Amino acid sequence: MLENKFLITTPIYYANGEPHLGHAYTTLIADILSRHYRFLGKDVFFLTGLDEHGAKIEQAAKENHKNPQDFCDEKAEIFQKTWKDFDFQYNNFIRTTQKSHIKATQKFLDFLNKENLIYKNIYKGFYCIACEQLKNEADLIDGLCPDHKTKPILINEESYFFKLSQFQEDLSQIIQNNTIGIFPKAKRNEILEFYKLGLRDISISRKNVKWGIPLPFHKNFTVYVWIDAFLSYLTGIGWDGDANNIPDFWDNVTQIMGKDILRVHGTIWLGLLKALNFSLPKRFFVHGYFTVNGQKMSKTIGNVIAPKDLIENFGSEASRFIMAHSMSYGLDTDISWDRLRSEYNDILVKNLGNLVSRSMKLAEDYYKENAKFEFRNFITEIYDNYNNNLENLKFSESINEILRMINFANRYIDQEKPWSENCLNRKRVISNLLIVLYCVASMLAPFMPKKSKEIFEQLGVDKMNLNTLKEIEKLKFHPKKKQNLFPIIK
Numbered sequence: 001m002l003e004n005k006f007l008i009t010t011p012i013y014y015a016n017g018e019p020h021l022g023h024a025y026t027t028l029i030a031d032i033l034s035r036h037y038r039f040l041g042k043d044v045f046f047l048t049g050l051d052e053h054g055a056k057i058e059q060a061a062k063e064n065h066k067n068p069q070d071f072c073d074e075k076a077e078i079f080q081k082t083w084k085d086f087d088f089q090y091n092n093f094i095r096t097t098q099k100s101h102i103k104a105t106q107k108f109l110d111f112l113n114k115e116n117l118i119y120k121n122i123y124k125g126f127y128c129i130a131c132e133q134l135k136n137e138a139d140l141i142d143g144l145c146p147d148h149k150t151k152p153i154l155i156n157e158e159s160y161f162f163k164l165s166q167f168q169e170d171l172s173q174i175i176q177n178n179t180i181g182i183f184p185k186a187k188r189n190e191i192l193e194f195y196k197l198g199l200r201d202i203s204i205s206r207k208n209v210k211w212g213i214p215l216p217f218h219k220n221f222t223v224y225v226w227i228d229a230f231l232s233y234l235t236g237i238g239w240d241g242d243a244n245n246i247p248d249f250w251d252n253v254t255q256i257m258g259k260d261i262l263r264v265h266g267t268i269w270l271g272l273l274k275a276l277n278f279s280l281p282k283r284f285f286v287h288g289y290f291t292v293n294g295q296k297m298s299k300t301i302g303n304v305i306a307p308k309d310l311i312e313n314f315g316s317e318a319s320r321f322i323m324a325h326s327m328s329y330g331l332d333t334d335i336s337w338d339r340l341r342s343e344y345n346d347i348l349v350k351n352l353g354n355l356v357s358r359s360m361k362l363a364e365d366y367y368k369e370n371a372k373f374e375f376r377n378f379i380t381e382i383y384d385n386y387n388n389n390l391e392n393l394k395f396s397e398s399i400n401e402i403l404r405m406i407n408f409a410n411r412y413i414d415q416e417k418p419w420s421e422n423c424l425n426r427k428r429v430i431s432n433l434l435i436v437l438y439c440v441a442s443m444l445a446p447f448m449p450k451k452s453k454e455i456f457e458q459l460g461v462d463k464m465n466l467n468t469l470k471e472i473e474k475l476k477f478h479p480k481k482k483q484n485l486f487p488i489i490k
């Protein structure tokens, strides 16, 4: 992509509980991508936030004997604290209870009304509060929501509907010809299949949910929480609800989400943008779930791995790496403490940590100046693959390229034995090693920004700059070994 401005969004997470590992993963990959583009000199806006309205939040607040706003305030603090612990550098944390968001949402609903894009009818069907979505009977398994294993409630009430069906042709064409890229490809096909069933108009108001934004033209109704939530992608970058004001950053948008919410994004959200006549996002990136022993993480089953547990065990930098490396592209990925621990010990401690500590030891003892760098072709190939993978949101594959380089360097040390009296190329070997380490640290930067900085500090050079690869031998190292990057854990 050649564009200079990038908007990268995560879904806004429901404020009904504490952050989940899945929330952390989505936000992490948005952070990695943002850091990558910032490094390439792009102007990046990284948006995340909280979804604070609707029956689900109202219910959770009630169960906790809190008023909904206080309840959301508490959760917002916990989410932001956790994201800070992970060092996520977002540009805005939008909350849907903010006044500016409420005002813009109401203005937008007035707009839909004036454009004759809504009408009143009866809203009837099975509604899953946990999904905040109406379910077709065909979606239910033994009468239960397949995701939440709970019984949906029957709704039969007056409601306003958005004329989504009128965008059916247009949108399916747009998805068909990849004007909006949906990745992985299988997910694009899944949405196209859904379009074949035909888009139905959708309810955009709720009569019996008090915790929501009142409809500006009928105060007895509140806005359906998904409409409210989608608009946060625009209000989060400063939109005031006016269809004539396209916000800055809205021309090059990458939206990251889990597989559970692709369908609503690929239909309702795109329909709302069409109604506004705004351009559509450039790409949706859809990732799978983290599961434990094949099961979705759930409080009831008691198999939840919380982001704070990860940080407690591995520290935030290693947790970032482990999450990014563990998840397979577009698929569900099973994790367990054993697997997480072996990622940490086998990759971070043994491969990366050892490489840094043995290279720095050798460098302290023997480094004087650089020799001609021998692995330029190899490193260029690795860089190209790494960049390509990141560009295509293949985070784990991107890390694999770094690991190829780390493994190569460890083998190189074993073969050359630069500590031995018999090593005739010591100067060249150590210079090669430090340059390789410099490249490793550069590529690790979006994944583990602090550890990458620590490696640069040990090397005694500034962080990567884009021109260095061309003149890499000119770098001047001032090696200083510090403590091991990753302590061993049992």
Ligand code: MSP
Pocket: 010, 011, 012, 013, 014, 020, 021, 022, 023, 025, 026, 051, 229, 230, 256, 257, 258, 259, 260, 261, 288, 289, 290, 291, 296, 297
């Ligand atoms: N509030 C809506 C989104 C509105 S966006 C306009 C919502 N919130 S959520 O709290 O349920 O978050 C869902 C998102 O969390 C998923 O799309 C995914 O990004 C992430 N994950 C939740 N559980 C997950 C896993 N077990 N594994 C990986 N990510 C998953 O839906």
